[in-house]
Amino acid sequence: MSAITGNTRLTGLLGSPVKHSISPLMHNFSFQYLGMDCVYLAFDINEQTLEKAVEGLKALQVMGFNLTMPNKNKILEYLDGLSPAARLIGAVNTVENQNGCLIGHNTDxxxxxxxxxxxxxxxxxxxxxxxxxxxxxxxxxxxxxxxxxxxxxxxxxxxxxxxxxxxxxxxxxxxxxxxxxxxxxxxxxxxxxxxxxxxxxxxxxxxxxxxxxxxxxxxxxxxxxxxxxxxxxxxxxxxxxxxxxxxxxxxxxxxxGYSMLLWQGAEAFHIWTGQEMPMKQLKDYLRQKTGISGI
Incomplete structure (x- = not known):
């Protein structure tokens, strides 16, 4: 991972449990590969602590964050707007911070x-x-x-x-x-x-x-x-x-479903950064890290 600086932007994952998640691997590799001064962290947050976590992330002016179980529905209470797909589905797995307005997306x-x-x-x-x-x-x-x-x-x-x-x-x-x-x-x-x-x-x-x-x-x-x-x-x-x-x-x-997992992350990455996740290089990296040849 590149050195964290005074300009490093924060993204992350809110869910419980999150220790098993490959999202930090995916996003941090992509940030580093593209030379972006950003970092992605996983936070163990459940429905009881979600509101305070969202308030804190908003105050920190994060780029955005992902949601996993059990927070995909509860997060709707704390958002300022929804994408068409998120509105139809009634669940959010990606939040974009648009100058202090939190917009929910569903990239699954x-x-x-x-x-x-x-x-x-x-x-x-x-x-x-x-x-x-x-x-x-x-x-x-x-x-x-x-x-x-x-x-x-x-x-x-x-x-x-x-x-x-x-x-x-x-x-x-x-x-x-x-x-x-x-x-x-x-x-x-x-x-x-x-x-x-x-x-x-x-x-x-x-x-x-x-x-x-x-x-x-x-x-x-x-x-x-x-x-x-x-x-x-x-x-x-x-x-x-x-x-x-x-x-x-x-x-x-x-x-x-592994490719679905990668592509939903790539869509979140694009929402936050406007750039494409380097999928070919990411798959090579994940093959090395996981030992799974079929990625």
């Missing part, structure tokens, strides 16, 4: 759609099947609609407490975009198979298959898969879930 969906594009998949005018209605799924759904996806089939448990939120989001997105959104019960496997047959992209935005429960798979078997379907799993621990293994065996393009 942008990060995911960038990761899809990175795979050479164009989704404008296409159909997508999405599993889950949690925070990540909501962001992905909103950004996909804003980016021109024609139709989204969402599958969720009928007993989920998030169902009213996704129903409201679907209604708002259908008013503001040309996207048609259909919500189905996860147990309806016949409808799931039909939806997947007309889809270009299948997305697991649930925790099914995440370590330590790596035996889990969101699909019952490989009969739902075919080579023309791309499969994304937002999990990246393990690096290859059972779903992705099954998809590769079926001849699908298959990728995990």
């Amino acid at each position: 969906g942008i990060g995911f759609m960038r990761s899809v594009k990175e795979q050479g998949i164009q989704m404008k005018g296409q159909t997508m099947t999405l599993m889950g209605i949690g925070g990540a799924a909501t962001a992905i759904c909103a950004q996909a609609a804003l980016d021109g996806v024609k139709k989204i089939h969402i599958f969720a448990r009928s007993t989920s407490s998030h169902l009213p939120r996704i129903q409201h989001l679907s209604s708002e997105l259908e008013k503001e975009t040309a996207c048609q959104i259909f919500i189905h019960d996860t147990k309806d496997l016949d409808t799931l198979k039909t939806a997947m047959k007309e889809s270009r992209l299948f997305v697991n935005a649930t925790s099914v298959g995440m370590a330590p429960h790596t035996e889990g798979c969101i699909l019952p078997d490989s009969s739902f898969l075919f080579p023309e379907l791309a499969v994304a799993d937002i999990i990246y621990s393990p690096w290859e879930t059972r779903l992705l293994t099954m998809a590769k065996e079926a001849g699908c393009i298959a990728f995990n």
